[in-house]
Amino acid sequence: MPEKELAAGAVLHRPGADGIEICVVHRPRYDDWSLPKGKLTAGEPALLGALREVEEETGTAGIPLLRLPDVDYVLPGGRPKNVAYWLMLASSDGPVQDVEEVDELAWLPLAAARERLTYAGERELLDHVASLPPVTAVTALVRHAHAGERKKWNGRDELRPIDPEGTKQADRIAATLTSFRPRRLVSAPPLRCSQTLEPLAAALGAQPVILDGAFAEPSDVAGLPARLAAARSRIAQLRADGRVVICSQGKVMPPLLAALHGSDDPEPFKTRKGDGWLLTWSGERLLGASRL
Numbered sequence: 404m405p406e407k408e409l410a411a412g413a414v415l416h417r418p419g420a421d422g423i424e425i426c427v428v429h430r431p432r433y434d435d436w437s438l439p440k441g442k443l444t445a446g447e448p449a450l451l452g453a454l455r456e457v458e459e460e461t462g463t464a465g466i467p468l469l470r471l472p473d474v475d476y477v478l479p480g481g482r483p484k485n486v487a488y489w490l491m492l493a494s495s496d497g498p499v500q501d502v503e504e505v506d507e508l509a510w511l512p513l514a515a516a517r518e519r520l521t522y523a524g525e526r527e528l529l530d531h532v533a534s535l536p537p538v539t540a541v542t543a544l545v546r547h548a549h550a551g552e553r554k555k556w557n558g559r560d561e562l563r564p565i566d567p568e569g570t571k572q573a574d575r576i577a578a579t580l581t582s583f584r585p586r587r588l589v590s591a592p593p594l595r596c597s598q599t600l601e602p603l604a605a606a607l608g609a610q611p612v613i614l615d616g617a618f619a620e621p622s623d624v625a626g627l628p629a630r631l632a633a634a635r636s637r638i639a640q641l642r643a644d645g646r647v648v649i650c651s652q653g654k655v656m657p658p659l660l661a662a663l664h665g666s667d668d669p670e671p672f673k674t675r676k677g678d679g680w681l682l683t684w685s686g687e688r689l690l691g692a693s694r695l
Contacts, residue, residue, distance in 0.1 A: 406482075414490050426439065428509075439461050453467070462499045466494050467489045468490045469683040539642070543583060548576070550676075564595060586647065589614075596651070600648065617634045634655060635659065663692070
């Protein structure tokens, strides 16, 4: 079976006079109207690819809000293709960069955009977007970057720093979340947690990183239920800021994410160091949680 082609794109929207407007693009090569999307480069994370393609094809920087359902189809010749999509908010305007790929774009009300689109899979994606309640807040929850081995560190554990691998991971987190344009950066107190957000803070113009013990591992496992309750309460409070990045730790995140999903099973939410989740809210309702 031919290898699957991977691509990424977005339902890019902005406020309109009568609800939201959706950006659709015309591609002269195919003489079609589609959502902005494109092939991923080798090893490129899907979200970064979606952000890149949106800016190239529309001239607009997008703010990722929610992971949408993938669209799968078969290319002429039989090769399968998968497109990962995000709901994105338009944050700036500029000229189309890839003028060979896109020769025209249009901002249309949702129903009109649906009619303009050439492909059924993308029309169904807009039907899904139309069914969603409004997004009111987005929380990026990340686990701290790699910091060596605890048993090889002679000092106080809360002062254990990230290592060279962790520095690369922190840079990747910054590359992914700078476009997110967070309004607040929050970190558990251990140094490795705040260091994980330092490149992102610098990219945002020296935005401060606020230390918050609600997201730190308790010293004793018996203290975990109280710590999880505190973390859930703080996340609820931070939703008032709209877009927030939180750096936490490995013993807190899986049970916290499970609790936010109304589950007792933390196993699906285990998170590697330097990775994280995008949590999307409509009021108190969790609309979606996708891995970064």
